[in-house]
Amino acid sequence: MATLAQLIDDLVTANRILATQGIVDSFGHVSIRHPDNPKRYLLSRSRAPERVETGDIMEFTLEGDPVDAKGRKPYLERFIHGAAYEMRPDVMSVIHNHSPGVIPYGVTGRKMRPIMHMCATIGYEVPIWDQRTRFGDTDLLVTSMAMGRDLAKKLGKGRTALMRGHGAVVVGHELRATVYTAVYLELNAKLQMQAEAMGRVKFLSKGETAKVAETTSPANINRAWENWCRKADRPYREQ
Amino acid sequence: MATLAQLIDDLVTANRILATQGIVDSFGHVSIRHPDNPKRYLLSRSRAPERVETGDIMEFTLEGDPVDAKGRKPYLERFIHGAAYEMRPDVMSVIHNHSPGVIPYGVTGRKMRPIMHMCATIGYEVPIWDQRTRFGDTDLLVTSMAMGRDLAKKLGKGRTALMRGHGAVVVGHELRATVYTAVYLELNAKLQMQAEAMGRVKFLSKGETAKVAETTSPANINRAWENWCRKADRPYREQ
Amino acid sequence: MATLAQLIDDLVTANRILATQGIVDSFGHVSIRHPDNPKRYLLSRSRAPERVETGDIMEFTLEGDPVDAKGRKPYLERFIHGAAYEMRPDVMSVIHNHSPGVIPYGVTGRKMRPIMHMCATIGYEVPIWDQRTRFGDTDLLVTSMAMGRDLAKKLGKGRTALMRGHGAVVVGHELRATVYTAVYLELNAKLQMQAEAMGRVKFLSKGETAKVAETTSPANINRAWENWCRKADRPYREQ
Amino acid sequence: MATLAQLIDDLVTANRILATQGIVDSFGHVSIRHPDNPKRYLLSRSRAPERVETGDIMEFTLEGDPVDAKGRKPYLERFIHGAAYEMRPDVMSVIHNHSPGVIPYGVTGRKMRPIMHMCATIGYEVPIWDQRTRFGDTDLLVTSMAMGRDLAKKLGKGRTALMRGHGAVVVGHELRATVYTAVYLELNAKLQMQAEAMGRVKFLSKGETAKVAETTSPANINRAWENWCRKADRPYREQ
Numbered sequence: 001m002a003t004l005a006q007l008i009d010d011l012v013t014a015n016r017i018l019a020t021q022g023i024v025d026s027f028g029h030v031s032i033r034h035p036d037n038p039k040r041y042l043l044s045r046s047r048a049p050e051r052v053e054t055g056d057i058m059e060f061t062l063e064g065d066p067v068d069a070k071g072r073k074p075y076l077e078r079f080i081h082g083a084a085y086e087m088r089p090d091v092m093s094v095i096h097n098h099s100p101g102v103i104p105y106g107v108t109g110r111k112m113r114p115i116m117h118m119c120a121t122i123g124y125e126v127p128i129w130d131q132r133t134r135f136g137d138t139d140l141l142v143t144s145m146a147m148g149r150d151l152a153k154k155l156g157k158g159r160t161a162l163m164r165g166h167g168a169v170v171v172g173h174e175l176r177a178t179v180y181t182a183v184y185l186e187l188n189a190k191l192q193m194q195a196e197a198m199g200r201v202k203f204l205s206k207g208e209t210a211k212v213a214e215t216t217s218p219a220n221i222n223r224a225w226e227n228w229c230r231k232a233d234r235p236y237r238e239q
Numbered sequence: 240m241a242t243l244a245q246l247i248d249d250l251v252t253a254n255r256i257l258a259t260q261g262i263v264d265s266f267g268h269v270s271i272r273h274p275d276n277p278k279r280y281l282l283s284r285s286r287a288p289e290r291v292e293t294g295d296i297m298e299f300t301l302e303g304d305p306v307d308a309k310g311r312k313p314y315l316e317r318f319i320h321g322a323a324y325e326m327r328p329d330v331m332s333v334i335h336n337h338s339p340g341v342i343p344y345g346v347t348g349r350k351m352r353p354i355m356h357m358c359a360t361i362g363y364e365v366p367i368w369d370q371r372t373r374f375g376d377t378d379l380l381v382t383s384m385a386m387g388r389d390l391a392k393k394l395g396k397g398r399t400a401l402m403r404g405h406g407a408v409v410v411g412h413e414l415r416a417t418v419y420t421a422v423y424l425e426l427n428a429k430l431q432m433q434a435e436a437m438g439r440v441k442f443l444s445k446g447e448t449a450k451v452a453e454t455t456s457p458a459n460i461n462r463a464w465e466n467w468c469r470k471a472d473r474p475y476r477e478q
Numbered sequence: 479m480a481t482l483a484q485l486i487d488d489l490v491t492a493n494r495i496l497a498t499q500g501i502v503d504s505f506g507h508v509s510i511r512h513p514d515n516p517k518r519y520l521l522s523r524s525r526a527p528e529r530v531e532t533g534d535i536m537e538f539t540l541e542g543d544p545v546d547a548k549g550r551k552p553y554l555e556r557f558i559h560g561a562a563y564e565m566r567p568d569v570m571s572v573i574h575n576h577s578p579g580v581i582p583y584g585v586t587g588r589k590m591r592p593i594m595h596m597c598a599t600i601g602y603e604v605p606i607w608d609q610r611t612r613f614g615d616t617d618l619l620v621t622s623m624a625m626g627r628d629l630a631k632k633l634g635k636g637r638t639a640l641m642r643g644h645g646a647v648v649v650g651h652e653l654r655a656t657v658y659t660a661v662y663l664e665l666n667a668k669l670q671m672q673a674e675a676m677g678r679v680k681f682l683s684k685g686e687t688a689k690v691a692e693t694t695s696p697a698n699i700n701r702a703w704e705n706w707c708r709k710a711d712r713p714y715r716e717q
Numbered sequence: 718m719a720t721l722a723q724l725i726d727d728l729v730t731a732n733r734i735l736a737t738q739g740i741v742d743s744f745g746h747v748s749i750r751h752p753d754n755p756k757r758y759l760l761s762r763s764r765a766p767e768r769v770e771t772g773d774i775m776e777f778t779l780e781g782d783p784v785d786a787k788g789r790k791p792y793l794e795r796f797i798h799g800a801a802y803e804m805r806p807d808v809m810s811v812i813h814n815h816s817p818g819v820i821p822y823g824v825t826g827r828k829m830r831p832i833m834h835m836c837a838t839i840g841y842e843v844p845i846w847d848q849r850t851r852f853g854d855t856d857l858l859v860t861s862m863a864m865g866r867d868l869a870k871k872l873g874k875g876r877t878a879l880m881r882g883h884g885a886v887v888v889g890h891e892l893r894a895t896v897y898t899a900v901y902l903e904l905n906a907k908l909q910m911q912a913e914a915m916g917r918v919k920f921l922s923k924g925e926t927a928k929v930a931e932t933t934s935p936a937n938i939n940r941a942w943e944n945w946c947r948k949a950d951r952p953y954r955e956q
Contacts, residue, residue, distance in 0.1 A: 026463035027357065046458070048466035073458070100426065103355050104434035107441050116581050116643045117618035118505065130441075137446030139454040140356035165355045165443055187578065193433060194671060195582035202585050202608075204643055207615030215617040219524070219551070224504035227526035265941035266835065285936070287944035312936070339904065342833050343912035346919050369919075376924030378932040379834035404833045404921055432911060594820050594882045595857035596744065665817065672910060673821035680824050680847075682882055685854030693856040697763070697790070702743035705765035 006237060007035055007175075008057050011042060014179050016232040017225075018097065019050035023182050026050075028097035028167070031081040032175050034059065041085055041094075045072035062086045063145060076143050083148030084155065084171050091171045093178040096142075098167035101189025106162040112185075112192060114204040119188035120212035121181045122160045124204075129154040130164040140166050160185055176239070179228075180221045245476060246274055246414075247296050250281060253418050255471040256464075257336065258289035262421050265289075267336035267406070270320040271414050273298065280324055280333075284311035301325045302384060315382050322387030323394065323410050330410040332417040335381075337406035340428025345401040351424075351431060353443040358427035359451035360411075360420045361399045363443075368393040369403040379405050399424055415478070418467075419460045484715060485513055485653075486535050489520060492657050494710040495703075496575065497528035501660050504528075506575035506645070509559040510653050512537065516567070519559055523550035540564045541623060554621050561626030562633065562649050569649040571656040574620075576645035579667025584640040590663075590670060592682040597666035598690035599659045600638045602682075607632040608642040618644050638663055654717070657706075658699045723954060724752055724892075725774050728759060731896050733949040734942075735814065736767035740899050743767075745814035745884070748798040749892050751776065755806070758798055762789035779803045780862060793860050800865030801872065801888050808888040810895040813859075815884035818906025823879040829902075829909060831921040836905035837929035838889075838898045839877045841921075846871040847881040857883050877902055893956070896945075897938045 002010070011032055018024045026048040034040035044056045058074060059067040062082040066074055081094045105112050105128070112126040129151050131140055142148055142163075151169060155161045159181055162168050170185060172178030195201045204212070222239060229236040241249070250271055257263045265287040273279035283295045297313060298306040301321040305313055320333045344351050344367070351365040368390050370377055381387055381402075390408060394400045398420055401407050409424060411417030434440045443451070461478060468475040480488070489510050496502045504526040512518035522534040536552060537545040540560040544552055559572045583590050583606070590604040607629050609618055620626055620641075629647060633639045637659055640646050648663060650656030673679045682690070700717060707714040719727070728749055735741045743765040751757035761773040775791060776784040779799040783791055798811045822829050822845070829843040846868050848855055859865055859880075868886060872878045876898055879885050887902060889895030912918045921929070939956060946953040 026466040046462060048462050051466055051469065098355065098357060100430060103430045104437050107354055107434050108438035109441075110437050115585055116576065116645070118576060132444070132447070137444055137450060139450040140443070140447060141454070164441060165447070167355070191578060191581045193437065195585050197436065197675065198582050198588050198671065199586035202587075202642060204618070205610070205615055208610070208618060208643070211615060211617040215619070223524060223526050227504040227528055230529065265944040285940060287940050290944055290947065337833065337835060339908060342908045343915050346832055346912050347916040348919075349915050371922070371925070376922055376928060378928040379921070379925060380932070403919060404925070406833070432915065436914065593824055594815065594884070596815060669817060669820045673824050675914065676821050676827050676910065677825035680826075680881060682857070683849070683854055686849070686857060686882070689854060689856040693858070701763060701765050705743040705768055708768065 002239065004035060007032060008042065008054060010175055010237065011057060012052055012054055013229060013232065013234040014175055015044060015049040015052040016234055017179055017228040018095065018182065019048070020232040021183050021228060023095075023099045023186055024049045024097045028095070029075050029077070029081075030095045030175075030179070031093065033085050033092045038085075038089070040067065041081055043075065043078055043081055046075045077141055079145050079148030080142045080151060080169055083145060083152040084169065087149065087152040088155075088171065090173055093172050093175040095170040095178055095182045096167065097170070097182060099182070099186040099189070101186045101193070102162055102168045104193065105189060106164045106166065106168075112162070112188060114209055115188055115192050115195060115201065117204070117208075117212045119184045120204055120209045121177070121216055122185045122188055123158045124206055124209045126160050126162055126185075127154050127156065127158065128162045128164060131166070132164070176218075176221050176225050177216075180224060183224075241274075241478070243274060246271060247281065247293060249414055249476065250296060251291055251293055252468060252471065252473040253414055254283060254288040254291040255473055256418055256467040257334065257421065258287070259471040260422050260467060262334075262338045262425055263288045263336045267334070268314050268316070268320075269334045269414075269418070270332065272324050272331045277324075277328070279306065280320055282314065282317055282320055285314045316380055318384050318387030319381045319390060319408055322384060322391040323408065326388065326391040327394075327410065329412055332411050332414040334409040334417055334421045335406065336409070336421060338421070338425040338428070340425045340432070341401055341407045343432065344428060345403040345405065345407075351401070351427060353448055354427055354431050354434060354440065356443070356447075356451045358423045359443055359448045360416070360455055361424045361427055362397045363445055363448045365399045365401055365424075366393050366395065366397065367401045367403060370405070371403070415457075415460050415464050416455075419455075419463060422463075480513075480717065482513060485510060486520065486532060488653055488715065489535060490530055490532055491707060491710065491712040492653055493522060493527040493530040494712055495657055495706040496573065496660065497526070498710040499661050499706060501577045501664055502527045502575045506573070507553050507555070507559075508573045508653075508657070509571065511563050511570045516563075518545065519563055519572075521553065521556055521559055524553045555619055557623050557626035558620045558629060558647055561623060561630040562647065565627065565630040566633075566649065568651055571650050571653040573648040573656055573660045574645065575648070575660060577660070577664040577667070579664045579671070580640055580646045582671065583667060584642045584644065584646075590640070590666060592687055593666055593670050593673060593679065595682070595686075595690045597662045598682055598687045599655070599694055600663045600666055601636045602684055602687045604638050604640055604663075605632050605634065605636065606640045606642060609644070610642070654699050654703050655694075658694075658702060661702075719752075719956070721752060724749060725759065725771060727892055727954065728774060729769055729771055730946060730949065730951040731892055732761060732766040732769040733951055734896055734945040735812065735899065736765070737949040738900050738945060740812075740816045740903055741766045741814045745812070746792050746794070746798075747812045747892075747896070748810065750802050750809045755802075757784065758802055758811075760792065760795055760798055763792045794858055796862050796865030797859045797868060797886055800862055800869040801886065804866065804869040805872075805888065807890055810889050810892040812887040812895055812899045813884065814887070814899060816899070816903040816906070818903045818910070819879055819885045821910065822906060823881045823883065823885075829879070829905060831926055832905055832909050832912060832918065834921070834925075834929045836901045837921055837926045838894070838933055839902045839905055840875045841923055841926045843877050843879055843902075844871050844873065844875065845879045845881060848883070849881070893938050893942050894933075897941060900941075
């Protein structure tokens with residue numbers, strides 16, 4: 001079993017990987033549920049993911065209150081994380097990002113579906129959440145538990161949801177698998193865009209999607225994680 | 240309050256950031272209004288932004304005359320800057336660039352509008368200026384105050400304007416916010432292009448655009464600025 | 479004649495080149511037929527190509543059994559390699575990859591054809607294999623000799639085949655030529671996509687395709703190989 | 718006046734710049750007319766441009782015979798250079814490349830025209846040469862003076878021509894200006910593709926094209942050249 005220090009180290013690594021893989025720019029964030037207390041989660045202070053260090057990781061209650069802020073300023077949108085952990089006991093990690101490929105789907109209503117086996121963990125169809133439907137004209141930021149819960153509801157039992165004019169949320173049963181899904185959600189976005197411009201697309205069937213998701217093993221994910229660690233200049237920890 | 244030396248240092252950093260973020264190539268420029276004299280502005284000598292150093296920063300009157308050239312050759316298009324400062328007392332920084340995404344909008348007349356919250360500071364709709372309308376066949380460079388003023392008029396009260404067959408101008412109330420707008424203007428261009436090829440786009444509403452622009456705080460902009468400084472190998476100064 | 483150690487060194491280099499040229503991400507693999515025993519092939523243990531080192535190279539029977547695993551875990555999809563070597567005595571090297579450009583062709587059924595002389599070695603028309611046709615809903619991985627043989631049959635006498643919702647397989651008479659074909663298959667994919675969106679494309683004729691393939695000399699391929707070695711931080715061995 | 722050694726040094730730099738700017742990959746070449754003998758030109762031996770060093774530069778007669786090969790192997794397609802120098806006494810530098818943007822124009826017959834001021838030196842309209850028209854099914858390489866002359870004829874008095882299914886040729890009155898045109902030919906290709914997918918394009922008028930080409934001064938070109946030198950890790954020589 002990994003220690004808390006190792007998990008925090010992995011969380012810092014996840015921040016750096018998401019940046020070097022182009023899934024976040026100076027904005028976006030990734031959290032894990034606290035391994036010892038399911039009513040808490042761990043998330044960096046408000047900082048660009050590529051700059052995040054161990055001392056930036058803060059602990060929050062599910063409602064988004066910092067347990068011991070020590071003067072550190074939290075992300076305004078931390079409620080995305082807390083609401084997902086609250087609604088989904090199976091979720092152990094949450095990513096919020098604005099990777100470029102997902103934006104056109106959110107604003108056109110075009111449904112994203114898995115175009116290749118690497119992308120099957122995004123789910124058979126990615127739902128789209130529009131903050132405006134329930135909250136009217138806002139600054140589009142998820143700045144309250146009410147908003148976070150509305151978004152979590154759209155996520156349902158899935159792993160991904162798009163946010164109109166904003167980005168996406170990705171959840172998973174552990175950190176590395178969640179990063180993996182976020183990386184391949186972006187790839188799926190780019191490839192689907194090109195393929196649909198070329199003709200009618202044969203997406204993965206429901207059966208194929210389920211089978212790939214089942215057989216996406218920790219060994220597979222770690223093959224990518226090792227590679228991403230080196231590219232992000234971070235040590236690789238076997239798991 | 241930042242000293243003049245610090246502001247000049249930030250201006251050098253802005254040049255390097257615009258280059259590393261792909262907003263300028265070997266051409267394009269960024270200026271600030273002189274902090275002690277609103278009738279002057281500071282701008283590099285004629286040099287690729289990625290190469291600009293402290294000693295390259297020159298002082299100009301709003302009409303574009305160098306205050307003390309010391310043999311340094313100014314940019315031919317400095318009038319874009321002077322005319323914007325002259326017409327808009329609120330403007331403290333000006334960027335002129337040819338980032339690839341904006342060109343197709345200028346030449347097709349397609350109106351650019353904010354597609355996601357990060358891009359709201361570009362304004363609800365970006366106007367397009369065609370030098371040819373008033374000046375006929377030219378080399379498309381803004382080489383006189385008359386041309387600079389005509390362009391500034393098109394800018395109106397906004398923060399951005401496109402220039403047909405040439406590029407864009409971006410203005411702001413301070414340097415870092417102006418760089419931020421230029422970076423996300425380019426992102427908006429790329430994403431809008433893809434989204435409009437996919438279907439009808441739900442852009443940010445007028446209300447959303449205004450709300451995001453209001454809540455885009457210095458803290459937000461500095462989160463990006465810190466990250467961009469590191470990527471451009473420049474020291475980060477908190478502000 | 480190259481020694482076995484040199485060929486293994488080249489195989490490691492091929493892994494690194496395929497990664498730095500964007501032909502594989504953390505997944506995909508490249509093998510060579512054993513120079514001394516045509517019933518064996520050499521392939522890395524299950525690892526991201528950019529991380530592969532000499533000690534990772536394993537020997538397999540054509541059926542995919544490791545000759546001396548020494549605790550190393552093989553790729554699940556090694557049957558792609560064995561089946562191609564089994565069916566095609568002329569094949570000395572096999573690559574399996576998911577480079578982004580090829581995916582849209584596999585899922586839309588759009589036929590890929592050589593658009594420029596550099597890409598002629600892909601063959602006059604690239605066939606598409608759909609695992610689902612014979613094997614129904616699977617996780618899309620080629621995890622048995624039966625699947626590998628079905629794919630090899632689709633390859634026929636050619637050098638390339640696409641796999642629907644998965645990627646591609648590329649074969650050749652020697653390692654460097656096979657890497658060359660894989661690199662230019664990806665370029666062809668990107669350029670054909672753009673060209674076909676612009677209008678009717680004049681592809682290479684059958685005669686042109688054959689002539690270019692004939693005159694693609696080892697000297698030509700080594701010109702690229704030398705350059706790719708340096709970009710991948712690997713020593714270049716003249717051949 | 719630059720010495721021969723300085724010009725050869727610049728030619729090596731041009732090779733490296735064309736590679737780092739993405740205008741050539743492992744293939745393509747750049748030459749200059751010999752400064753002391755208009756019936757000779759200087760061109761690297763057959764090697765990837767990014768790897769070219771001083772000792773690789775060879776001297777050729779206009780017919781393509783090496784003056785003193787010293788065992789070095791020349792490019793097969795050197796006739797592109799000789800034929801351009803022969804037909805056009807004003808031409809002092811020639812580039813042959815396959816940058817990705819130009820390919821779709823050559824194979825669809827879509828005419829490339831300058832979309833922005835930076836790209837005006839490509840000329841008002843770029844002609845397309847198809848080797849097949851006169852030479853039938855070939856390997857598409859320009860391997861004789863007859864082919865080189867046919868291509869040079871298509872170039873006419875212009876600076877650029879596309880080659881169907883192959884690439885482009887760019888000529889100029891001096892080396893740095895020719896590199897500049899090759900870089901912005903590629904940018905024009907990419908931007909025109911995107912713009913024409915969005916709507917009717919207002920290209921530069923004939924008058925604008927001529928005016929920009931006139932006022933593209935050595936100072937302008939050197940601004941880019943200084944920047945490109947640093948990016949290619951080459952010393953910058955003022956000119």
